[in-house]
Amino acid sequence: MEWMAWTWPTAIFFLIIAATLIIFTILAIKFPETPRMGVLRMETTRGDRLFIALLGSAFVNLAWLGLLSAPQWGALIVSFFYAVAVFRWV
Template identity: 70%
Template sequence: MSWMAWTTPTAIFFAVIAALLVTFTVLAVKFPETPRVGILRIETTRGDRLFITLLGSAFINLIWLGFEVGPQPYALLACLVYAAAVFRWV
């Protein structure tokens, strides 16, 4: 795959996403879940909340870059706070 820019951060990003998917699959098999209704008033499962978190984190990072809020690693902190909120209240 010489056409791709496989840098260390890119590899870490995809490894973390893969680990999340595997972890959530194992959790779904070992601990079956029932959908719950949060502040969005829709039924969500762990996987739905993970998807909402990943999508929202992408937008947080794009906004962070676009408005030049600060150093990009600080966007990770904002994403972690956002993820905690999504898994708690959505």
Template identity: 80%
Template sequence: MAWMAWTLPTAIFFTVIALLLITFTVLAIRFPETPRVGILRIETTRGDRLFITLLGSAFINLAWLGTMSAPQWGALIVCLIYATAVFRWV
């Protein structure tokens, strides 16, 4: 696997994703949730909202890289605001 850039940020990224999946699995087992309808007018659960958040965050980061010359930390802040909105209203 020498062809991959296993840097500290890469390791942190995959660790955070793994911890999110474990956390949401434990939450689903301990606190079952009924789907709710938000502003998208579709039924979503915690896992659905996590998927929407991760997908949207990927697009936010790609757009940030393509259009901004500012550090990537700014995209992280935008992604956190986006995640808060998704879990609150979707």
């Protein structure tokens, strides 16, 4: 495992991702859903919306880092609101 060069921040990051995936899997089994049509005019399920939220957040963080010199947690706040918007409207 040493060659994988684990650090606490990256381990926590992956644990959160893994936990989210497990929670969404359980949700999908316990409460099956029908895909719905959102503002992007395409059918999405909860899983799709999670994917869009995560991928978009990665780009929000990169854009924040590249364009602004503000602390990085600002990007996390923006990502949070972005994710809420995705789950609400997409």
